[in-house]
Amino acid sequence: xxxxxxxxxxxxxxxxxxxxxxxxxxxxxxxxxxxxxxxxxxxxxxxxxxxxxxxxxxxxxxxxxxxxxxxxxxxxxxxxxxxxxxxxxxxxxxxxxxxxxxxxxxxxxxxxxxxxxxxxxxxxxxxxxxxxxxxxxxxxxxxxxxxxxxxxxxxxxxxxxxxxxxxxxxxxxxxxxxxxxxxxxxxxxxxxxxxxxxxxxxxxxxxxxxxxxxxxxxxxxxxxxxxxxxxxxxxxxxxxxxxxxxxxxxxxxxxxxxxxxxxxxxxxxxxxxxxxxxxxxxxxxxxxxxxxxxxxxxxxxxxxxxxxxxxxxxxxxxxxxx
Numbered sequence: 001x002x003x004x005x006x007x008x009x010x011x012x013x014x015x016x017x018x019x020x021x022x023x024x025x026x027x028x029x030x031x032x033x034x035x036x037x038x039x040x041x042x043x044x045x046x047x048x049x050x051x052x053x054x055x056x057x058x059x060x061x062x063x064x065x066x067x068x069x070x071x072x073x074x075x076x077x078x079x080x081x082x083x084x085x086x087x088x089x090x091x092x093x094x095x096x097x098x099x100x101x102x103x104x105x106x107x108x109x110x111x112x113x114x115x116x117x118x119x120x121x122x123x124x125x126x127x128x129x130x131x132x133x134x135x136x137x138x139x140x141x142x143x144x145x146x147x148x149x150x151x152x153x154x155x156x157x158x159x160x161x162x163x164x165x166x167x168x169x170x171x172x173x174x175x176x177x178x179x180x181x182x183x184x185x186x187x188x189x190x191x192x193x194x195x196x197x198x199x200x201x202x203x204x205x206x207x208x209x210x211x212x213x214x215x216x217x218x219x220x221x222x223x224x225x226x227x228x229x230x231x232x233x234x235x236x237x238x239x240x241x242x243x244x245x246x247x248x249x250x251x252x253x254x255x256x257x258x259x260x261x262x263x264x265x266x267x268x269x270x271x272x273x274x275x276x277x278x279x280x281x282x283x284x285x286x287x288x289x290x291x292x293x294x295x296x297x298x299x300x301x302x303x304x305x306x307x308x309x310x311x312x313x314x315x316x317x318x319x320x321x322x
């Protein structure tokens with residue numbers, strides 16, 4: 001037991017110089033770091049002051065840009081996006097200058113390489129977000145559609161409420177909201193119903209084969225001309241478009257302004273009512289599609305097997321709706 005205590009005392013005497021040496025090295029390193037930090041304090045304060053100045057300048061530049069383009073660009077979202085882009089560019093320049101003040105040994109090439117590598121990493125991590133952002137900027141710049149336009153995209157149809165840098169918000173006609181990523185709208189086909197002031201509408205009307213086509217066309221044309229809101233230039237017209245199995249199909253075409261969805265439905269309803277009333281008043285039928293079924297009487301067959309159904313009086317014609 002005495003020998004064991006002696007070994008422990010010797011081990012402790014050997015470890016004490018080693019522990020003292022490690023502590024002294026660590027403390028010296030901490031002192032060096034503190035001295036360097038204290039030496040950098042003036043540069044850090046100056047860098048923060050410069051960066052704060054660039055923040056203020058960026059806001060001033062953004063407001064100035066929006067004021068300059070207020071009469072040239074009528075899209076409010078585009079003004080906001082351009083202002084944010086310019087503001088971000090000014091802040092980025094301020095960050096470069098602030099870093100160069102804090103670390104004078106850091107060259108511009110090193111900063112460009114640092115931000116380049118970081119940009120590639122961020123680009124891979126947020127690829128979809130950046131794609132939607134760029135698509136939103138391009139949509140705002142090229143303006144294929146604007147706020148308050150009525151568009152159709154795939155199965156969605158409604159009024160554009162807001163064009164953000166990430167997505168576009170559409171309000172449907174039944175008062176629902178749809179958020180569509182800008183990359184989809186920019187890379188796919190979009191139908192803009194309100195892109196122009198005037199829009200042509202059409203509807204097909206089927207009349208009986210016994211009806212007078214010219215008379216029916218004149219009646220349909222008069223019904224369109226008498227409807228309020230139908231434009232005289234371009235003038236409405238009626239065309240024969242199909243000789244269907246049961247009807248002669250006439251296509252009524254007219255123009256209206258503005259082509260809003262509610263106006264389209266209201267005008268179409270008024271025109272169809274007027275067309276039906278005029279045609280029915282003149283005795284022009286709007287028939288259902290029908291089929292003719294010929295029924296042969298078994299009594300028309302003679303005892304020697306000859307068919308006697310060549311006479312129309314020996315057949316029955318039954319018309320049924322299809």
